[in-house]
Amino acid sequence: xxxxxxxxxxxxxxxxxxxxxxxxxxxxxxxxxxxxxxxxxxxxxxxxxxxxxxxxxxxxxxxxxxxxxxxxxxxxxxxxxxxxxxxxxxxxxxxxxxxxxxxxxxxxxxxxxxxxxxxxxxxxxxxxxxxxxxxxxxxxxxxxxxxxxxxxxxxxxxxxxxxxxxxxxxxxxxxxxxxxxxxxxxxxxxxxxxxxxxxxxxxxxxxxxxxxxxxxxxxxxxxxxxxxxxxxxxxxxxxxxxxxxxxxxxxxxxxxxxxxxxxxxxxxxxxxxxxxxxxxxxxxxxxxxxxxxxxxxxxxxxxxxxxxxxxxxxxxxxxxxxxxxxxxxxxxxxxxxxxxxxxxxxxxxxxxxxxxxx
Numbered sequence: 561x562x563x564x565x566x567x568x569x570x571x572x573x574x575x576x577x578x579x580x581x582x583x584x585x586x587x588x589x590x591x592x593x594x595x596x597x598x599x600x601x602x603x604x605x606x607x608x609x610x611x612x613x614x615x616x617x618x619x620x621x622x623x624x625x626x627x628x629x630x631x632x633x634x635x636x637x638x639x640x641x642x643x644x645x646x647x648x649x650x651x652x653x654x655x656x657x658x659x660x661x662x663x664x665x666x667x668x669x670x671x672x673x674x675x676x677x678x679x680x681x682x683x684x685x686x687x688x689x690x691x692x693x694x695x696x697x698x699x700x701x702x703x704x705x706x707x708x709x710x711x712x713x714x715x716x717x718x719x720x721x722x723x724x725x726x727x728x729x730x731x732x733x734x735x736x737x738x739x740x741x742x743x744x745x746x747x748x749x750x751x752x753x754x755x756x757x758x759x760x761x762x763x764x765x766x767x768x769x770x771x772x773x774x775x776x777x778x779x780x781x782x783x784x785x786x787x788x789x790x791x792x793x794x795x796x797x798x799x800x801x802x803x804x805x806x807x808x809x810x811x812x813x814x815x816x817x818x819x820x821x822x823x824x825x826x827x828x829x830x831x832x833x834x835x836x837x838x839x840x841x842x843x844x845x846x847x848x849x850x851x852x853x854x855x856x857x858x859x860x861x862x863x864x865x866x867x868x869x870x871x872x873x874x875x876x877x878x879x880x881x882x883x884x885x886x887x888x889x890x891x892x893x894x895x896x897x898x899x900x901x902x903x904x905x906x907x908x909x910x911x912x913x914x915x916x917x918x
Contacts, residue, residue: 565883566877566883566884566885566907567609567798567883567884567885568607568608568884568885568887568904568907569602569607569608569609569610569611569646569647569649569884569885569886569887570598570599570602570607570609570610570611570886570887570888570889570892570896571611571612571802571886571887571888572595572598572610572611572612572892573588573590573594573598573892574590574595574612574613574615574629574630574632574635575590575613575615575618575625575626575628575629575630576588576589576590576624576625576626576627576628576629577590577624577625577626578590578888578890578892579804579857579858579859579888580804580821580822580855580856580857580858580890581619581621581623581625581825581826581829581830581833581851581856582623582822582823582824582825582826582856583622583623583824583825583826584820584821584822584823584824585821585822585856585890586890586891587623588891588892589628590626590629590630591630592630592638594892595612595630595635595639596638596639596642597892597893598610598892598893598896599639599642599643599646600642600643601892601893601896601897601900602646602896602900603643603644603645603646604900605896605897605899605900605901605904606900606904606908607646607900608646608647608884609647609648609649609678609884610636610639610643610646610648610649611649611650611651611678611680611750611886612630612632612636612649612650612651613632613651613680614632614650614651614652614653614682615629615689616629616686616689616693617686617688617689617692617836619826619830619836620828620829621826621827621828621829621832622826622828622829623826623829624829625826625829632650632651633651633652633666633669635650636648636649636650636669637650637668637669637672640669640672640673640676640677641672643676645676647676647677647678647748648669648673648676648677648678649677649678649679649680649748650666650669650677650678650679650680651679651680652679652680652681652682653682653684653686653690654681654683654684654712654713655683655684655690655695655696655697655705655708656690656693656695658732659712659713659715659716659719660715660719660737660739662679662716663715663716663720663739664739666679666743666747667720667739667740667741667742667743669747670743670744670745670746670747671741671743675744675745677747677748678747678748678749678768679747679749679750680750680751680752681709681713681749681750681751681766682751682752683705683706683708683751683753683758683761684705685705685837685838685839686836686837686838687836687837687838688835688836688837689836702755702838703757706757706758706760706761707730708730708731710761710764710765711729711730711731711732712731712732713749713761713765714765715727715729715732715734717746717765719737719739720739720742720743720746721742721746723738724737724738725737725738725739748767748768749765749766749767749768750766750767750768750769750770751765751766751769751770752769752770752771753769753770753771754771754772754773754782759782759785759786759789760789762790762797763786763789763790763792763793763797764790764793764795766797767797767798768797768798768799768800768883768884769786769797769798769799769800770799770800770802770886771783771786771799771800771801771882772801773880776876776879776880779801779880779882780879780880780881782799783799783880783881783882784881786799787799798883798884799881799882799883799884800883800884800885800886801880801882801886802859802860802885802886802887802888803859803860803861803862803876803885803886803887803888804857804859804860804861804862804887804888804890805861805862805869805887805888805889805895805899805903806818806821806861806862806863806890807863807864807865807866807869807895807898807899807902807903808865809865810865811863811864811865811868814863814864814865815863817863818855818861819855821855821856821857821890822854822855822856823855825852825854825855825856826856827848830848830851830852830856833847833851834847834848858888859888862876866898866902866903866906867906869899869903870903870906870907873885873903873907874906874907874910887899
């Protein structure tokens with residue numbers, strides 16, 4: 561287990577309900593106070609980064625899942641002031657913000673954080689969220705949106721490094737566009753995806769990529785593809801994946817907790833979530849069916865005692881070769897504290913945590 565070289569962080573619950581869409585699960589309120597406390601616990605126990613999504617419309621249902629959300633960039637700016645060490649990664653939907661506006665916003669975040677800023681770039685397939693604002697580009701296909709975002713990202717980098725930018729592109733027209741101060745170091749660029757077009761974009765432009773796999777072998781293949789493709793551009797890239805942790809004193813208690821939380825998935829909210837994507841009806845049906853079967857959990861789940869969780873995470877990291885893991889918890893305050901005390905030291909040291917397993 562190559563513990564010391566791995567990075568661990570949290571996906572903050574910026575929307576009410578967090579990352580379990582279920583009536584029988586804990587329901588984080590998505591408030592700034594809740595997220596601030598989670599961020600401070602994460603920093604105190606030794607995590608490497610904190611990240612938040614951007615969301616503009618909820619999913620309804622019995623839990624009003626993500627009906628109340630904060631805005632990512634402004635919240636992370638506040639958390640940059642509240643923290644001292646963790647990397648602070650905010651999310652930007654490129655279809656909603658001009659690159660010159662974002663260049664200035666993240667130069668500010670970089671200054672507030674003392675160089676800890678990162679930008680999670682989302683190319684966007686959230687048709688319903690953007691359409692409610694009149695901002696969904698129906699004429700752009702999946703590949704078109706990546707082409708748009710490549711131009712967007714190229715201009716962003718130029719604005720961070722050049723005193724004046726003039727460009728006449730397919731999507732943007734800049735004339736003597738200026739954006740100072742230039743952030744130093746420039747914010748880390750992150751993106752998520754696994755499509756061929758997504759791999760191409762991340763390999764060319766990003767410092768880190770969130771990816772997924774159908775199993776450990778597939779996740780290793782995706783990670784290898786990203787690194788190999790980046791090397792063709794004389795670049796390096798780190799790879800991360802996501803995981804939900806359901807932990808208790810013993811394996812049996814953790815399994816009971818997991819089954820209890822997933823016992824009453826919010827089917828209506830999960831259907832609405834799938835309907836909001838720019839995908840075919842068949843894909844929406846498949847997405848909903850899978851989410852309901854998983855009990856409303858939105859990522860792979862690791863359950864067990866602290867010792868079991870150390871073993872499972874360590875085995876996954878070694879088998880897949882990823883560089884980092886973004887963690888989700890049912891109850892961020894209690895669960896993150898326990899994870900930091902009982903699991904993270906073992907992961908850092910590459911050894912099994914103490915404690916009962918059965």
